[in-house]
Amino acid sequence: MMATRRRGPTRRQIVAGFFIGLGLLLISTTISRVGQADSTISKLAFGVPGPVVQAPTALSLLLIGSLFLVSGALALVPAARRVATWLLWASTVLIFPAVLIWAAAGKQTNVMTMISETLRLGTPIALGAMAGIWAERSGVINIAIEGMMLSGAAFGFAAFAFTGNIWVGVLTAVLVGGLMALIHATLAIQFKTDQIISGTVINILAIGVTGYLRRQFIVDSGGGRVTLPQVPIPLLSDIPILGPTLFNGKPIFYAMVTLVVLTHLVLFFTRWGLRTRAVGENPRAADTVGINVYRVRYTDVLISGMIAGLGGAWFSLETVGNFDDGMTAGKGFIALAAMIFGKWMPFGAFGGAMLFGYFEALQTRLQILKVEIGGAPVPVQFLQILPYVATMVVLAGLIGRAVGPAAAGKPYEK
Amino acid sequence: MAQAVEGPAPSPGPAGFREYYARYAPYLVPVFAVFTALVVGALMIGLTGGDWLAAYIGLWEGSFGTPVAIANTVVRATPFIIAGLAVAVAFKSGLFNIGAEGQLYAGSVCVVLVGTLLQLPPVFHIPVGIIAGAIGGAAWASIAGFLKARTGAHEVINTIMLNYIAIRLTDWLIKSKTPYLLGDPADPSSARTMYIAETMRLPGFRVSDTIVLHLGILIAFGLVFLVAWLLNRTTIGFELRTVGSNPSAARYAGMSVPRTIVLAMACAGALAGIGGAGEVMGVRYALSTDFFSGLGFDAIAVALLARANPIGIIFSGLLWGGLLTGARLMQVRAGLSIDVIKIVQALIIMFVAADQIVRFIYRIPQRSSAEETMISRGWGGG
Numbered sequence: 001m002m003a004t005r006r007r008g009p010t011r012r013q014i015v016a017g018f019f020i021g022l023g024l025l026l027i028s029t030t031i032s033r034v035g036q037a038d039s040t041i042s043k044l045a046f047g048v049p050g051p052v053v054q055a056p057t058a059l060s061l062l063l064i065g066s067l068f069l070v071s072g073a074l075a076l077v078p079a080a081r082r083v084a085t086w087l088l089w090a091s092t093v094l095i096f097p098a099v100l101i102w103a104a105a106g107k108q109t110n111v112m113t114m115i116s117e118t119l120r121l122g123t124p125i126a127l128g129a130m131a132g133i134w135a136e137r138s139g140v141i142n143i144a145i146e147g148m149m150l151s152g153a154a155f156g157f158a159a160f161a162f163t164g165n166i167w168v169g170v171l172t173a174v175l176v177g178g179l180m181a182l183i184h185a186t187l188a189i190q191f192k193t194d195q196i197i198s199g200t201v202i203n204i205l206a207i208g209v210t211g212y213l214r215r216q217f218i219v220d221s222g223g224g225r226v227t228l229p230q231v232p233i234p235l236l237s238d239i240p241i242l243g244p245t246l247f248n249g250k251p252i253f254y255a256m257v258t259l260v261v262l263t264h265l266v267l268f269f270t271r272w273g274l275r276t277r278a279v280g281e282n283p284r285a286a287d288t289v290g291i292n293v294y295r296v297r298y299t300d301v302l303i304s305g306m307i308a309g310l311g312g313a314w315f316s317l318e319t320v321g322n323f324d325d326g327m328t329a330g331k332g333f334i335a336l337a338a339m340i341f342g343k344w345m346p347f348g349a350f351g352g353a354m355l356f357g358y359f360e361a362l363q364t365r366l367q368i369l370k371v372e373i374g375g376a377p378v379p380v381q382f383l384q385i386l387p388y389v390a391t392m393v394v395l396a397g398l399i400g401r402a403v404g405p406a407a408a409g410k411p412y413e414k
Numbered sequence: 415m416a417q418a419v420e421g422p423a424p425s426p427g428p429a430g431f432r433e434y435y436a437r438y439a440p441y442l443v444p445v446f447a448v449f450t451a452l453v454v455g456a457l458m459i460g461l462t463g464g465d466w467l468a469a470y471i472g473l474w475e476g477s478f479g480t481p482v483a484i485a486n487t488v489v490r491a492t493p494f495i496i497a498g499l500a501v502a503v504a505f506k507s508g509l510f511n512i513g514a515e516g517q518l519y520a521g522s523v524c525v526v527l528v529g530t531l532l533q534l535p536p537v538f539h540i541p542v543g544i545i546a547g548a549i550g551g552a553a554w555a556s557i558a559g560f561l562k563a564r565t566g567a568h569e570v571i572n573t574i575m576l577n578y579i580a581i582r583l584t585d586w587l588i589k590s591k592t593p594y595l596l597g598d599p600a601d602p603s604s605a606r607t608m609y610i611a612e613t614m615r616l617p618g619f620r621v622s623d624t625i626v627l628h629l630g631i632l633i634a635f636g637l638v639f640l641v642a643w644l645l646n647r648t649t650i651g652f653e654l655r656t657v658g659s660n661p662s663a664a665r666y667a668g669m670s671v672p673r674t675i676v677l678a679m680a681c682a683g684a685l686a687g688i689g690g691a692g693e694v695m696g697v698r699y700a701l702s703t704d705f706f707s708g709l710g711f712d713a714i715a716v717a718l719l720a721r722a723n724p725i726g727i728i729f730s731g732l733l734w735g736g737l738l739t740g741a742r743l744m745q746v747r748a749g750l751s752i753d754v755i756k757i758v759q760a761l762i763i764m765f766v767a768a769d770q771i772v773r774f775i776y777r778i779p780q781r782s783s784a785e786e787t788m789i790s791r792g793w794g795g796g
Contacts, residue, residue, distance in 0.1 A: 187764075379586045
């Protein structure tokens with residue numbers, strides 16, 4: 001929207017400044033402790049019976065900090081542009097082990113648990129991001145993913161509580177997500193309501209309906225039920241270290257991975273995908289060549305809602321085994337940020353979702369390890385706001401500049 | 415025969431009515447929307463086995479039936495009116511402020527700060543409290559405004575994120591024990607802050623054991639007229655509305671669009687912060703993290719229902735307060751969960767947002783597309 005060039009520092013300069021600051025911080029806090037006799041050791045384990053890397057905390061952080069400083073400084077030198085870019089990427093990757101080494105000072109932590117937790121906690125966000133991609137690629141902004149997830153979680157659980165069959169619950173969640181999407185599609189496509197307002201309406205509706213459902217029906221049915229079973233994939237799950245991490249998930253996790261791949265294939269290698277993208281970029285042109293814009297949009301928004309509903313089932317049926325008011329806690333909005341991070345591409349959005357999953361996993365990990373800053377434990381609330389702050393940073397475009405489908409948000413008038 | 419070809423001369427009665435209807439009915443769209451939502455709500459209650467008539471009679475008596483009920487409704491409506499203004503101001507500027515909730519918390523934290531730290535006579539303490547609330551809310555909302563103006567990041571997601579962050583930070587301020595920050599050491603459950611000084615509490619009439627009709631509603635009325643004046647009679651208001659309806663024209667006319675966006679969010683946040691101040695200083699005298707849950711969405715509803723018209727917000731705010739107040743008696747009379755009201759409210763918003771449905775049902779001419787304010791302009795970030 002803002003076509004004018006930004007004033008002030010460029011993104012590269014901001015990133016460079018960030019790494020210089022972080023490098024200086026790491027060096028100044030660790031340099032006095034390097035070489036002390038009783039140096040603290042961070043133990044990083046890979047798998048439960050698995051190799052354990054013993055890293056001297058201060059020395060490792062000093063080395064990483066120095067690399068941050070060098071790459072940040074080089075990034076400001078125009079002549080060293082290519083080297084600096086590589087170093088900046090390396091530094092970005094190194095942030096992840098650096099945080100773990102810092103958090104595990106004097107203790108042991110399991111890296112593989114961290115990875116599997118990231119994958120697990122990133123699942124609903126990735127599903128939400130796929131839902132966002134389906135809707136927005138066809139030109140309909142779907143801010144109602146949160147509401148669709150919440151309804152899916154509530155009705156899915158209610159169906160499970162009444163029938164006793166958890167798969168009926170999952171199916172109901174998917175269908176209810178689709179139903180909410182149908183409302184969104186009717187308002188946004190048929191009645192040409194502003195898509196953001198229509199989405200907000202659905203979010204409010206979802207809060208009301210799920211609250212009513214919970215107090216009126218679910219409370220009596222008794223809480224604390226079983227969740228979806230773990231499904232180890234034969235052979236693959238027997239691979240040491242990697243197997244239990246990647247191939248011993250629950251059904252909705254596998255469904256998420258499948259949907260990411262499927263979304264990519266359908267969007268970019270099928271006729272329907274081409275039509276979806278055409279309608280999202282230039283509906284007038286698509287209409288001229290005989291594509292039914294409304295039908296494409298309706299279908300894609302329905303698909304979007306059903307994926308979001310499945311994401312809702314992750315909360316109540318795969319993870320908690322119960323339904324609480326507002327249990328999606330903003331994941332639907334974070335999913336939109338993941339989608340923008342991934343530039344409306346399925347695999348990119350998956351990466352974004354896993355980044356947010358990492359922040360969620362880190363939050364619990366730091367709580368377990370009782371990490372302290374300046375002698376006092378970090379308040380748990382500070383850890384809880386990590387994903388939200390990360391979302392705002394992503395949206396501010398510090399990570400990557402992104403332009404969405406051209407027609408997203410605009411109702412199509414035939 | 416010739417008469418038939420020419421068509422009968424329109425008889426003055428029904429045609430006159432039809433003409434008047436086509437002319438003035440558009441103003442009644444919100445009323446029709448509320449009515450339709452109540453009908454659908456009644457159907458829903460009936461279908462799930464409830465007694466809708468008893469429910470609605472209870473709803474009426476509990477909200478506007480007795481003087482005490484009316485006082486209760488007014489007290490409940492006060493934050494809705496003020497927060498509704500916060501959404502409306504942003505809306506007129508082309509921004510969708512979903513962050514009223516976070517701004518209420520940010521403002522209230524500042525109110526509690528000056529209410530517990532300062533010792534002043536009431537004449538000064540009360541204005542200081544209100545100003546503190548306004549500053550807190552404005553600062554919080556400006557973050558989203560600045561990000562929008564500077565990077566184009568969409569304010570909808572940012573204000574929602576700021577809501578979650580504000581709630582967590584407030585929670586930390588209240589629960590932190592080493593050292594105590596805002597929490598009250600005398601409160602074993604550490605669910606609330608310390609009480610604010612007596613000198614900062616808003617004066618009012620005690621209507622019943624639990625209800626004090628406090629000064630807040632007068633503040634709300636004052637703000638309504640202030641906002642109406644600001645939007646329609648000042649240069650700033652003109653800039654806000656121009657940026658909202660046509661940013662390109664605003665830029666061409668030499669207005670600074672980024673500056674106006676930040677200003678609009680700051681105004682919205684200040685209003686929401688005052689709403690928080692009213693609640694803390696008039697009703698609760700302390701702050702908890704559950705005080706304003708969902709109020710941001712209610713504020714959106716109130717503003718949408720009034721079509722972002724400040725005067726209209728008085729009525730939609732009272733309606734909203736009344737629905738929530740009456741819900742209790744409705745629950746007693748008809749044995750229904752209070753959440754029924756939430757669904758009715760959601761239906762009201764749906765019919766207001768998609769007024770094409772209402773216009774279709776009641777045969778009201780459709781709006782021309784020029785009248786609509788578009789706020790879906792993509793996600794920005796670039």
